[in-house]
Amino acid sequence: MAARRGSELIIRRGDGQPSETFTAIGAVQSSTLDINGNPIEVTTGDDVDGNNEIWQTFITGPKNFSLQARGIAKSTQPLQNVYDDFATGALTNYEIVIPQLGTFTISMIVGAMSFEGPYDGVASFDVTLQAAAAPTTFVAEV
Amino acid sequence: MTDSTLEVQKAIVGALKGDAAIVLLTGGRIYDQPPQQPTYPLIEIGPSFGDVWEGSDMDGWEVVMTVNVWSEKPGRVEASQIATAIKSAMHRAVLPLDTQQFVLGDVMGTNVIPQDDGRTTLAAIRLRFLTHDE
Numbered sequence: 001m002a003a004r005r006g007s008e009l010i011i012r013r014g015d016g017q018p019s020e021t022f023t024a025i026g027a028v029q030s031s032t033l034d035i036n037g038n039p040i041e042v043t044t045g046d047d048v049d050g051n052n053e054i055w056q057t058f059i060t061g062p063k064n065f066s067l068q069a070r071g072i073a074k075s076t077q078p079l080q081n082v083y084d085d086f087a088t089g090a091l092t093n094y095e096i097v098i099p100q101l102g103t104f105t106i107s108m109i110v111g112a113m114s115f116e117g118p119y120d121g122v123a124s125f126d127v128t129l130q131a132a133a134a135p136t137t138f139v140a141e142v
Numbered sequence: 143m144t145d146s147t148l149e150v151q152k153a154i155v156g157a158l159k160g161d162a163a164i165v166l167l168t169g170g171r172i173y174d175q176p177p178q179q180p181t182y183p184l185i186e187i188g189p190s191f192g193d194v195w196e197g198s199d200m201d202g203w204e205v206v207m208t209v210n211v212w213s214e215k216p217g218r219v220e221a222s223q224i225a226t227a228i229k230s231a232m233h234r235a236v237l238p239l240d241t242q243q244f245v246l247g248d249v250m251g252t253n254v255i256p257q258d259d260g261r262t263t264l265a266a267i268r269l270r271f272l273t274h275d276e
Contacts, residue, residue, distance in 0.1 A: 027196075
């Protein structure tokens, strides 16, 4: 199987309806998704190898899922929806497709938004979404 | 992927022909391809460069187009004056397109080049446009 295009990493926002429809949050041109296990260090003086050297020791910590998307707003609604989520602190379902990995459905909060206005370029936005809980579903890519 | 170069070209020509100062300076001689024995000064649509400009849910196109001004008057004054009129018309222009959405238009720069024939002067104005689908 071949490597895949970055544009196949897809982020879609749910409309909150019982049978949820997921749509793009704008013309995303770059996105980064981080899954962090936040390992907790539990090293003690007993954690030594055969040469009596101490090794750092960890246990798994609280997991965390966040993503950053950068793009262009082609129309008003998608951007305003994301801002409304930020303003009201709404938990919103997102569908996130990661090439070669699979599709997550996950409830997210808007952690941060920023807007850029290059004088000779196109206005763009940057949004950081933070998982509000563990993913609701994960369907591995086949 | 929709190449909007021709739509942008049509809109540029429309804007130039609709600009009284440019029409006055050039006699309205604005060509895609000038005649073999032209009357000077004239404006010619020069080389263009198109590039994909896309995002999720966005089909966009970037067009860099050169508009050439040809003058036969000695020196570079006439070519430069027409180039300035074109820059004024195109700076931050919002052009009407047939099918695509117009995002932005900017003047990138101008080259004024006296020609080796010792007779004509070329002013080449580089313009940049971004468009996307509905």
